[in-house]
Amino acid sequence: MFNVEFLHVIREFEYKKIVERFPSGVRILEIGGGTGYQAKRLAEDGYLVESIDIPNSNYADQLEFPVQPYDGLNIPFPNDSFDIVFSSNVLEHVLDLPYLQAEMKRVLKPGGYCVHLMPTGAWRFWTNVAHYTELFQRLSGLAPRLIPNGLSRHALSDAMSVLRLIAGTAKHYAIVLRHGETGNALSEIVIFSSRHWRKHFSSQRFAIDEATPVGLFYTGHMVLGPRLSLGTRQKLAKWLGSACVIYVVRPA
Numbered sequence: 001m002f003n004v005e006f007l008h009v010i011r012e013f014e015y016k017k018i019v020e021r022f023p024s025g026v027r028i029l030e031i032g033g034g035t036g037y038q039a040k041r042l043a044e045d046g047y048l049v050e051s052i053d054i055p056n057s058n059y060a061d062q063l064e065f066p067v068q069p070y071d072g073l074n075i076p077f078p079n080d081s082f083d084i085v086f087s088s089n090v091l092e093h094v095l096d097l098p099y100l101q102a103e104m105k106r107v108l109k110p111g112g113y114c115v116h117l118m119p120t121g122a123w124r125f126w127t128n129v130a131h132y133t134e135l136f137q138r139l140s141g142l143a144p145r146l147i148p149n150g151l152s153r154h155a156l157s158d159a160m161s162v163l164r165l166i167a168g169t170a171k172h173y174a175i176v177l178r179h180g181e182t183g184n185a186l187s188e189i190v191i192f193s194s195r196h197w198r199k200h201f202s203s204q205r206f207a208i209d210e211a212t213p214v215g216l217f218y219t220g221h222m223v224l225g226p227r228l229s230l231g232t233r234q235k236l237a238k239w240l241g242s243a244c245v246i247y248v249v250r251p252a
Contacts, residue, residue: 006225008037010218013230014088014117014244015041017214021115021248022047026083029075029107031100032090036065052076075103082107088117089244092180092192101204105251113209113250119179120213121193122241127220128176128185134221135173179220194245206249213242 015038022028026047030039033051042049043065055069070076073096085104094100104114176185183191190196194211201208217236237243 009226009230010216011037011088012041013216014214018086018088018115018117018246019045021210021246022084022086027081028084028086029077029082031075031085031087031104032093033065033067034088035062036067038086038088039067040065050077050082073099073103075100075107077107079106080109083109083112085112085114086116087114089119091116091118092188095181097200098204101206108251113248114206116247116249117214117244118197118247119192120242120245121189121191123219123243124179124185124188124192126217126240127179128189130219130221131173131176131185135170197245197247201247201249205252207252208247208249210246210248212246213237214244214246215242216244217241218243 018038019042022042024046028042028047028049030042030049030051031053033039033053036051039049039051051065051067052070052075053067054072068076072094085108091097108114178184178188180188180191198208198211215234215237216230217233217240
């Protein structure tokens with residue numbers, strides 16, 4: 001089940017990796033700020049930060065930092081405004097990404113660059129697996145309730161209600177939905193690969209300075225959540241793949 005507190009544990013680990021790429025005192029634009037958690041952390045660490053996100057963000061009612069709404073394409077700041085443009089698990093959700101990347105170039109100061117945290121093909125693969133693991137967990141919790149507590153009409157009615165709930169749950173989980181804006185849950189294994197993103201950044205005339213795995217394993221479903229420690233997740237990343245890669249790119 002989704003847990004925003006556990007999400008922040010993951011984001012804090014990633015934040016410590018990302019902030020290594022930010023010189024002190026720079027002005028940063030965060031795109032897709034969500035709750036504003038990472039923008040808040042940047043501000044606490046002395047950075048000048050602005051955060052923007054679409055108005056109907058899933059986190060709009062959980063803000064921890066002022067996140068300015070924008071239309072998802074036109075960045076509401078003048079030319080040459082920022083030293084760094086930063087995003088975390090955002091670019092795959094942008095339908096017209098070339099347009100937004102042109103906007104990033106526009107608001108970057110000369111010599112500025114972008115730091116993007118992106119999900120990997122490994123994350124997509126294991127999220128597909130976790131999807132059906134979560135289905136099994138839910139069905140396992142419902143199955144014992146199928147046995148009626150007696151033969152009364154009320155008990156049999158309860159058992160039938162549980163049966164309908166099981167059928168609805170199975171239907172809901174029948175198809176794994178895509179995460180981003182293109183392809184499907186299977187093609188995203190390729191779309192989210194480092195090779196694909198390197199090719200994309202190059203095609204948009206960005207020089208790729210770095211593409212480094214974060215070194216943490218997790219999926220899009222919180223099957224184990226906080227029960228699986230960060231240390232264990234780091235070890236799993238060596239065998240199962242890192243959930244995200246940090247890309248540092250600059251206008252070519």
